[in-house]
Amino acid sequence: xxxxxxxxxxxxxxxxxxxxxxxxxxxxxxxxxxxxxxxxxxxxxxxxxxxxxxxxxxxxxxxxxxxxxxxxxxxxxxxxxxxxxxxxxxxxxxxxxxxxxxxxxxxxxxxxxxxxxxxxxxxxxxxxxxxxxxxxxxxxxxxxxxxxxxxxxxxxxxxxxxxxxxxxxxxxxxxxxxxxxxxxxxxxxxxxxxxxxxxxxxxxxxxxxxxxxxxxxxxxxxxxxxxxxxxxxxxxxxxxxxxxxxxxxxxxxxxxxxxxxxxxxxxxxxxxxxxxxxxxxxxxxxxxxxxxxxxxxxxxxxxxxxxxxxxxxxxxxxxxxxxxxxxxxxxxxxxxxxxxxxxxxxxxx
Numbered sequence: 001x002x003x004x005x006x007x008x009x010x011x012x013x014x015x016x017x018x019x020x021x022x023x024x025x026x027x028x029x030x031x032x033x034x035x036x037x038x039x040x041x042x043x044x045x046x047x048x049x050x051x052x053x054x055x056x057x058x059x060x061x062x063x064x065x066x067x068x069x070x071x072x073x074x075x076x077x078x079x080x081x082x083x084x085x086x087x088x089x090x091x092x093x094x095x096x097x098x099x100x101x102x103x104x105x106x107x108x109x110x111x112x113x114x115x116x117x118x119x120x121x122x123x124x125x126x127x128x129x130x131x132x133x134x135x136x137x138x139x140x141x142x143x144x145x146x147x148x149x150x151x152x153x154x155x156x157x158x159x160x161x162x163x164x165x166x167x168x169x170x171x172x173x174x175x176x177x178x179x180x181x182x183x184x185x186x187x188x189x190x191x192x193x194x195x196x197x198x199x200x201x202x203x204x205x206x207x208x209x210x211x212x213x214x215x216x217x218x219x220x221x222x223x224x225x226x227x228x229x230x231x232x233x234x235x236x237x238x239x240x241x242x243x244x245x246x247x248x249x250x251x252x253x254x255x256x257x258x259x260x261x262x263x264x265x266x267x268x269x270x271x272x273x274x275x276x277x278x279x280x281x282x283x284x285x286x287x288x289x290x291x292x293x294x295x296x297x298x299x300x301x302x303x304x305x306x307x308x309x310x311x312x313x314x315x316x317x318x319x320x321x322x323x324x325x326x327x328x329x330x331x332x333x334x335x336x337x338x339x340x341x342x343x344x345x346x347x348x349x
Contacts, residue, residue, distance in 0.1 A: 011037040014264045015045060019224070025217050028261065035257055042260035042292035045267050050294050052338040055270070055345025056329070057139065058104035058300040058322075060095045061309035062087040066112025068143070069178050072208060074239035074310040075112050081241050083308045086116065087301075089125050095300045095322075096129050096136075102326045103342040106137040108162065108297060113143035122149075123156035130157030137344045139201075144185060147192045154196050161193045162201035164232055167208065168222035169215045176208060190226060199347060201230030201270075206258060207250020208236040216258070220265065229347040230295070231262050231269050234276035237312035252281050256291045263292025268349045270295050279316050286336040295345065296333070298325045 010027070011034060014020050020028065028034050063086045064075045075082055087095075096107050107129060111117075117125075122142070129138055139160035140153055150161070165186055167173050173183040193200045204219045205211075223231060235250030259271055272295040273288030281287065285296060299306055299317055306318040317325050333340050 007034050007037055010034065011041050011264075014261070015041050018265050018267070022217050025220065025261075026213050029213055029216060029254070029257065032253060032257075035253070035260075038257060038260040038264070039291045042263035043290060046263055046292045046294055049267055049348050053294065053341045053343070053345075054289065054333050054338045055106070055295050055343060056104055056326070056340055057106045057108045057272075057295060057297040057345075058096070058099035058102075059108045059110060059297045060087070060092055060099075061110050061299070061301045061305070062092055063111035063114040063117065064305075064309045065114040065116065066143075067115060068113055068181060070181070071176055071178075071243045072205070072236065072239070074241060074312060076242060079241045082310070085305045085308050086114065087305070089121075089128065091302065092125055093128055093132065095302070096133060098322055099300045100133055100136070102323055103340075104300070104326075105135065105342060105344045106139060106160075107133070107300070108139040108141055108160075110141040110162070117142075119145075119149050119152050123152055126153055126156040126158045135344070137199075137346070141201075144189050147196075150189075150193055150198070151196055154198060158198070160199040160201070160229075162203075162230065162232065163190055163193065164201070164203040164205075165190065165219075165222065166204050167211070167215055168204070168218040172208075172210060172212075172215045175210045187222070190228070194226070194228075199229040200226075201232055202226055202228045203230075203232035203234075205236040205250065206233055206255040207248070209244050209247045211236075220261070223262075224265070227266075229268075229270060230272070231266060232272050232274060233258055233262070234274035235280050237276055237279060237314070239310065239312050249280065252277070252284060252287070256287050259288050259293050260291040268347055270345065270347055272297055275299075275316060276312065279312070279314055286332060289333065289336050289338055294338075296329060296340070298322070298329055
């Protein structure tokens, strides 16, 4: 067991400098010896910037069609067993209307890379949401597009974009994706989005197939360079209808540890306690909040399509109405010592 003074010194160094050497990060990530001090320090840092506020993002999973064949994803193009769907503009606006009534002030339009929705379609949907809910943030999470497409969405009224990089290692990326997909291009998309003016979100899977501690450290270094506004991480959960269906899933403990590390490295960041975290443990999201997370993304999609948006198996909250889900989250967040606020939840740098 490491001496307590050494543990405290490293945690304080990370808190004060927002950085550690690769060797120090490895030592911190590969043992639970730092966890108690890490989580306490992360919660203190989060409270200094955000108090006990937790921001909710209304997630609208509007299509589960995808042109890509990522080896880990349940809605990959090659999964012939997936029950596909697309929401209409009217359905999406209905989701936003209900979400606004329930206190959501950020809407996240998430889908596979479904090119049936043209740039004109996306702009039309975004502009309609912006007109109806001028005080809300509009986030897109629709994958890799051209600079010109991203600019058009931004000009139509979108102001945030989520694009998890999944891994910052070229070698590891090639293990998770078919040859036609490129990590260099994915990173370029993130820098394009940032240059346009979006608040950007990146992130990675914890415990994805073949991932090593060295890969995770590469992720942290990439995030230090990118300086995103939001960082989304969650445990890898396998899906039986993918090439990785028999691979082990990611660790609750390592995911929570990494949330705490990210909070100390990026005090300003918006860090979600993800649905995947809640899927692998009944109190996973609460554990994420206590380790420094300050965002939750409940599902506003119509109940009839939620089980079809199956990136991984056994996802929670697929049968709840939006209002039921929101009220349940209010109680659970309060029980963990925090409070959901009606706020866009902009980053505080």
